[in-house]
Amino acid sequence: MVTLKEIAKEAGVSVMTVSNVVNGNLSKVSKENAERIQKIINERKYVPNSSARSLAKSNSNIIAIILRGDQNENTLQSPHNATLVGTIIQKIQKLGYYTMVNIVESQEDISQSLRTWNVEGAIFLGMFDDEIEKIYQVNDVPMVFIDSYSNVRRLSNVGIDDYRGGRLAAESLINRGHHKIAFVGPPTRRNGVVKHRFAGFCDELKKNGISLDPLHQFVLESDVRPEAIIETGKKIAELRGVVTAAFVTSDQIASYLIRGLRISQVCVPEDFSVIGFDNLMISTQMTPQLTTIAQDLEQKASLSVEILFRQLQSPGSPAESLVLDVKLVERESVATRMPETFENRHSSNGANGRP
């Protein structure tokens, strides 16, 4: 490896002068020297040793992306996470920093990775409140969370208005004449996006004099495997006639739910309406195209990086918590309900059957 020392020797100057050229402190170097040295640097393809630099300056130019993971699942299989991570990495690079990605299963793994590399800042995906508190106690680099709900003061977070998303979903279904609506998603107990989508959904129902029958809340236990969702779809199919629509907390889940419904001869949207959440690519790839609550992932990713760098560059700067708006995107999976439709279709028998 070429070092500063070698370049210095070749140029007949001191290490410091070369260092100044490398770091663009040209005010400290005579023009002739600067040019001559730069030429040698290029010829010899000198690349500074970041470890040495990091050790001397005790800062690293590394940003960590920390993903909550799970032994059995690949967090990046989720298009939501993958899109965020991709955008974040690109932004970080454009700012001249390096990205380390960590998939952690508990918050204990985190400070090890953060501190061993002198990481300058971190962006977290998928953390819950209790974990966040512990992370805060142990680490003191700038941190930005995405989609977290937390009671920690001075937390920087970029999220979306999940509550409003839930309301929008309920409202749009009610406006289309649905009154018996199911809820499908992961458990709602932890303080996260699902909980708030659920709360908004329930509140909007309530506002319209509707209450969610606990029997119509379908909880997908943590591992969101297709088979389990398809089974749920079949179960919901048995409620045909009593329940006419479902709010599903993600497009991914919605796609498999609709498959389950179809297997049981329930057609979406003719027999049953479904609204999803996220507006991922899948929502226009599937048939029927999915009506859903849209969020802007690019923006979520970009803003989280921007906040992080603001804190990085001026350490005293305030914690920022941004809540992005969501909006309803109407496609094909929600039908306007005429109360007698379902019975009609079925008395004329088989019209909705699949070939």
Add this chain to the structure above:
Amino acid sequence: MVTLKEIAKEAGVSVMTVSNVVNGNLSKVSKENAERIQKIINERKYVPNSSARSLAKSNSNIIAIILRGDQNENTLQSPHNATLVGTIIQKIQKLGYYTMVNIVESQEDISQSLRTWNVEGAIFLGMFDDEIEKIYQVNDVPMVFIDSYSNVRRLSNVGIDDYRGGRLAAESLINRGHHKIAFVGPPTRRNGVVKHRFAGFCDELKKNGISLDPLHQFVLESDVRPEAIIETGKKIAELRGVVTAAFVTSDQIASYLIRGLRISQVCVPEDFSVIGFDNLMISTQMTPQLTTIAQDLEQKASLSVEILFRQLQSPGSPAESLVLDVKLVERESVATRMPETFENRHSSNGANGRP
């Protein structure tokens, strides 16, 4: 930050003794000392400074994942890449290494990132031959490529049998009675997966006395945007009756192609058959479920890490090039063709229309 020196002082021993404990060289430390020092290390939550260690040992415990990127596109939007990257990161972590992810637009960006951090090995996604040669010239850490075709000797690569995939696709369509078959995918000129899938496809056609009409090869120019694919679907719809099936080089593309066909009142598989490639989640989320050529992404990711570590641990070890098998997965998007079917359906008019 707690340092070795502080621990040493607190324990009343030398830095070296603490270092030996940290690194598990317990044969060099008396049992009593080792235990006492370990206790202090735990209490003080000592985390070694990787930069210092890296500088002293000139090795870093960092593996780089290098993704070929593109200003306008998010490489991790591709579920194929995202799944690979997720699996690779998890494996690397499990082996006690750290992962840096770089998205590069030209091979020049690469050696900078590799060398500045003294990266010990790298896994590359999406590189073409000309780039690989240059990468090889400049860098000398162990490298493993995924899905690359290259003439570089001693290249480690993990790929799949793209050629056979193309043949399988053609064969399965021919077996189902299709003889006029279209090809849809990115350009086939560069030496990559698409080229070989295409070659296999053409060869199998030829073997059956069929040749691909150049007019029936639809090239999606580099940016694989949904709109462009949907338009292609509409164009293919105009060929109804003359072309009865298409081989599409990825499931992602297939999903949008089918949408384009549907917009033009061409039903899959009733009027037109489509076979994809990859067997991603989308192939079971969409309707009709996609018949496709399956590859095993987990395995591709795992093997690439294993090869890399073999080379890392025994520097002289041979370059390995693995070609994983592919297989046909039959679902719903390919129909057996009865020569007169199409005309029949259309003379009875509208039977295939969408509501």
Add this chain to the structure above:
DNA sequence: CTGAAAGCGCTTACAG
């Protein structure tokens, strides 16, 4: 089993 010395490649802080 233990430790003092030298060095990894860079930067900071200072003297000239």
Add this chain to the structure above:
DNA sequence: CTGAAAGCGCTTACAG
């Protein structure tokens, strides 16, 4: 504008 000295936190190589 230029450079010699000291130090960042660790490891290697060696002496005891």
